[in-house]
Amino acid sequence: MVCPSSLNQYSHLHVAASFRNFFFFIPTTLALLFLTSLSILFYVYTTSIIFINHHQHHHLQSTSQYFTSLSSLPVLLSPTTTLHNNASEFTKFQTFQLGHGLPPQSQRGLPSQSNSTRKLEKNNNLFHDRDLFLEDYKEMNRSFKIYVYPHREDDPFANVLLPMKHEPGGNYASESYFKKVLMKSHFITNDPTEADLFFMPFSIASLRHDPRVGVEGIQDFIRDYVQNIVHKYPYWNRTGGADHFYVACHSIGRSAMEKAPDVKFNAIQVVCSSSYFLTGYIAHKDTCLPQIWPRKQNPPNLVSSNRKKLAFFAGGVNSPVRIKLLETWKNDSEIFVHHGRLKTPYADELLGSKFCLHVKGFEVNTARIGDSLYYGCVPVIIANYYDLPFADVLNWKSFSVVVTTLDIPLLKKILKGISSDEYLMLQRNVLKVRKHFQWHSPPIDFDAFYMVVYELWLRRSSIIISLGDSRD
Ligand SMILES: *[C@@H]1O[C@H](CO)[C@@H](O)[C@H](O)[C@H]1NC(C)=O
Ligand SMILES: *[C@@H]1O[C@H](CO)[C@@H](O)[C@H](O)[C@H]1NC(C)=O
Ligand SMILES: *[C@@H]1O[C@H](CO)[C@@H](O)[C@H](O)[C@H]1NC(C)=O
Ligand SMILES: *[C@@H]1O[C@H](CO)[C@@H](O)[C@H](O)[C@H]1NC(C)=O
Ligand SMILES: *[C@@H]1O[C@H](CO)[C@@H](O)[C@H](O)[C@H]1NC(C)=O
Numbered sequence: 001m002v003c004p005s006s007l008n009q010y011s012h013l014h015v016a017a018s019f020r021n022f023f024f025f026i027p028t029t030l031a032l033l034f035l036t037s038l039s040i041l042f043y044v045y046t047t048s049i050i051f052i053n054h055h056q057h058h059h060l061q062s063t064s065q066y067f068t069s070l071s072s073l074p075v076l077l078s079p080t081t082t083l084h085n086n087a088s089e090f091t092k093f094q095t096f097q098l099g100h101g102l103p104p105q106s107q108r109g110l111p112s113q114s115n116s117t118r119k120l121e122k123n124n125n126l127f128h129d130r131d132l133f134l135e136d137y138k139e140m141n142r143s144f145k146i147y148v149y150p151h152r153e154d155d156p157f158a159n160v161l162l163p164m165k166h167e168p169g170g171n172y173a174s175e176s177y178f179k180k181v182l183m184k185s186h187f188i189t190n191d192p193t194e195a196d197l198f199f200m201p202f203s204i205a206s207l208r209h210d211p212r213v214g215v216e217g218i219q220d221f222i223r224d225y226v227q228n229i230v231h232k233y234p235y236w237n238r239t240g241g242a243d244h245f246y247v248a249c250h251s252i253g254r255s256a257m258e259k260a261p262d263v264k265f266n267a268i269q270v271v272c273s274s275s276y277f278l279t280g281y282i283a284h285k286d287t288c289l290p291q292i293w294p295r296k297q298n299p300p301n302l303v304s305s306n307r308k309k310l311a312f313f314a315g316g317v318n319s320p321v322r323i324k325l326l327e328t329w330k331n332d333s334e335i336f337v338h339h340g341r342l343k344t345p346y347a348d349e350l351l352g353s354k355f356c357l358h359v360k361g362f363e364v365n366t367a368r369i370g371d372s373l374y375y376g377c378v379p380v381i382i383a384n385y386y387d388l389p390f391a392d393v394l395n396w397k398s399f400s401v402v403v404t405t406l407d408i409p410l411l412k413k414i415l416k417g418i419s420s421d422e423y424l425m426l427q428r429n430v431l432k433v434r435k436h437f438q439w440h441s442p443p444i445d446f447d448a449f450y451m452v453v454y455e456l457w458l459r460r461s462s463i464i465i466s467l468g469d470s471r472d
Contacts, residue, residue, distance in 0.1 A: 124398050126429050133393055137450075140457040146187045147195035149229055160206040160213075167441070171367055172205050173294050174272060174448070175249040177439040179203065181449045184442060196460040197243050197268070198235055200225065204248040204256055215252060223259035241266040243461045247452075248272070249289055251363045254280040268459050270452060274387040275364045283387050287455040290389035290448055292370035294439050302376045303431070305351040310334040310415055311380065312349045313357035314342050315368070321360045321382060321405045328408050335412055350375035354423065355401065355415055357382060369400075370437050378426045380415070382408065390436060390451050392458065399429035 127133050151161040163183045168176035179201055182188065189195050202225055207213045213221050230236045236244065245268035248256065253271055257264040257280060264280060274281055274288035317326055317339045329335045337357070342349065350356055356372035360383035369389075372379040379400045381388070388396055396402065403414060418426070435444075436451050443449040 123395060124425050124429070125395055126398050126432055127393060128395050133454075136457075137446075137454055140454055141450075144187050144453065144457050144460070145189040145195050146182065146197050146199055146456075147189055147192045147235075148183065148199045148201055149233070151201065157210075160203050160210060161201050163201075164206075167294075168439075169294060171291070171293060172249040172272070173439070174289050174292055175203060175205050175247055177292075177294065177441070178247050178270070178289065178449060178452060181439070181441050181443050182453075185449075185453075187453060192233075192235060195235075195243075197245055197456060200229070200244055200246045200263075200267075202246060204253040205250050207256075208250060208252055218252065218256045219259040222256050222263065226260045226263055236262075239266070239461060242268075244268070245270055245456060245459075247289060249291055251365075254278060268456065270456070272365045273363045274389075276385040276387055281387070285459070287452075287459065288365075288387050288389045288391070289452060290370060290437055291365045291367045292437055292439060292448060293367040295374060299347060299351060299375055301351060305376070307352055307354045307377070309336055309349075309353040310412070311355040311357055312336045312353035312377075313359055314338040314346065314349065315359070315361060315366070316340075318361045319359075321408070324405065324408050325357070325359050325382070329411065332412070335415075346371075347375060350377050353377055355380045359383065360386070360405070373399075373430055373434050373437050376427065376430055376434075378423070378430055380411075382411075390455065393451070393454065394433065394436065399426055399433045401426070 151158065153162065155161060163180040164176050168180060182199065183201075192198070202222065204218065207218050207221055208215055226236075226241075241262045244263070244266075246263070247270040249272040251273040253269075254273055257269070263269070265282070269281065269286040270289045271281065271286065272289045272291040274283075274286065276283050311334070313325065313336070315322065315338075317323055322339075326337050326339055329337045336349070336353070350372055354377070356368065356375070356377035357380045358366065358368040358372070364383040364386035369379050369381070381396075381400055381402045382405055384405055401414070401418070403411065407414065435446055437448055439448050
């Protein structure tokens, strides 16, 4: 599908699009491609969209291709809106792209929806561009190198800095899992000169539980840690930290960088609480760590289970969104929302429902998406501004339903509006996508570990300018 020249074009673009060069490069391209016709709005649009779907880089190759791709996108337009030029179309598109991250399928249920002109081209593929992903993944697997700041077994904070010995478990296991698997992987290099990225291996979860640090002490600990590597090693200063990353799953990680602003603004933050509207998270620089409760083996009746319930949710009612959900659907005979303790096993509910709701609580993230995928239940995401895991690689529309919180009252209408064919397609893709949301130690190709590493690979800085070599 992807011809060699477009691949070259892609990798060329990719190399050039390192974060620091990005703002220089895009205007140049645009100037060449769209000399006169497009306004500054278009510029804003491209800078916001390009990192969302890296596959769109090659859409930039030709204007016609680019417009084709745009015209097939769902656009929030009332039927009466007249398009004066394509820039206005971009602006409209941008409104919801920035707002919800994903084209809201909930448009299905909106009364203003027009079915006349814009028949959407259905994209049922799991990947935005599978061939491109596979090609790039292989290249990553071959060449990506990560240097981990070394710490000794007898370091007083070895518990925080070294990978845990036992099997990570629980709600925030992703953080420990990633570190544990990374340290043994072939991506590790002991030679910092060949490293693409540098890993700061502190564990937010361990710091939180360490009585010497605790929630109050995390910010100071991180500040001191970063100061340390800034002075002790030459690598941070070369990029201001742009080729450094850390990994955190608990939402406390968000405020942990308050006293280390360079980490917040320059480094790559791989975090579970990846919301477009949190000040600590910078979409496209940072990336989402999927929150996954680790489980062994497959549930026995994954495929055969009889899903009688339309939708299911269980959880604490700790946010306005969940209150709204409960108020609206608590007595319903098809949408089951529980608060407090479940009387039936959680697994049975997930296996017995067609759709499983992921509803924003305190944070946009919970392990619920991972849970529903594991049990073969199509996730319904009701969490505005959630930068969904691997969204620049995976086509979330092909295996989930994304609903804005405003549409909670329309939930039943939206879900029932999904035909059985469409549902089967979604569920088939759920079964296919499951492997990307599972941890393994040692890792298995395309599992959660490899996918997160791939997201890091997309964010690597290709060109590191040495600011005077302090090593000799
Ligand atoms: C605007 O986009 C449409 C496709 O959406 C294309 O057919 C048309 O030529 C474009 N117009 C201009 C002025 O570029
Ligand atoms: C939309 O489609 C339905 C049936 O698919 C049809 O009855 C209705 O008239 C259409 N509405 C418009 C505005 O075209
Ligand atoms: C990735 O690298 C590992 C380790 O070298 C190897 O086992 C695996 O087959 C590779 N996968 C792909 C898709 O290249
Ligand atoms: C990096 O820059 C900081 C601030 O300019 C300086 O204090 C530090 O010594 C530098 N680190 C190295 C290893 O030269
Ligand atoms: C649900 O049922 C209770 C009692 O059966 C009733 O008081 C309440 O108004 C109902 N709520 C809704 C949203 O229908």
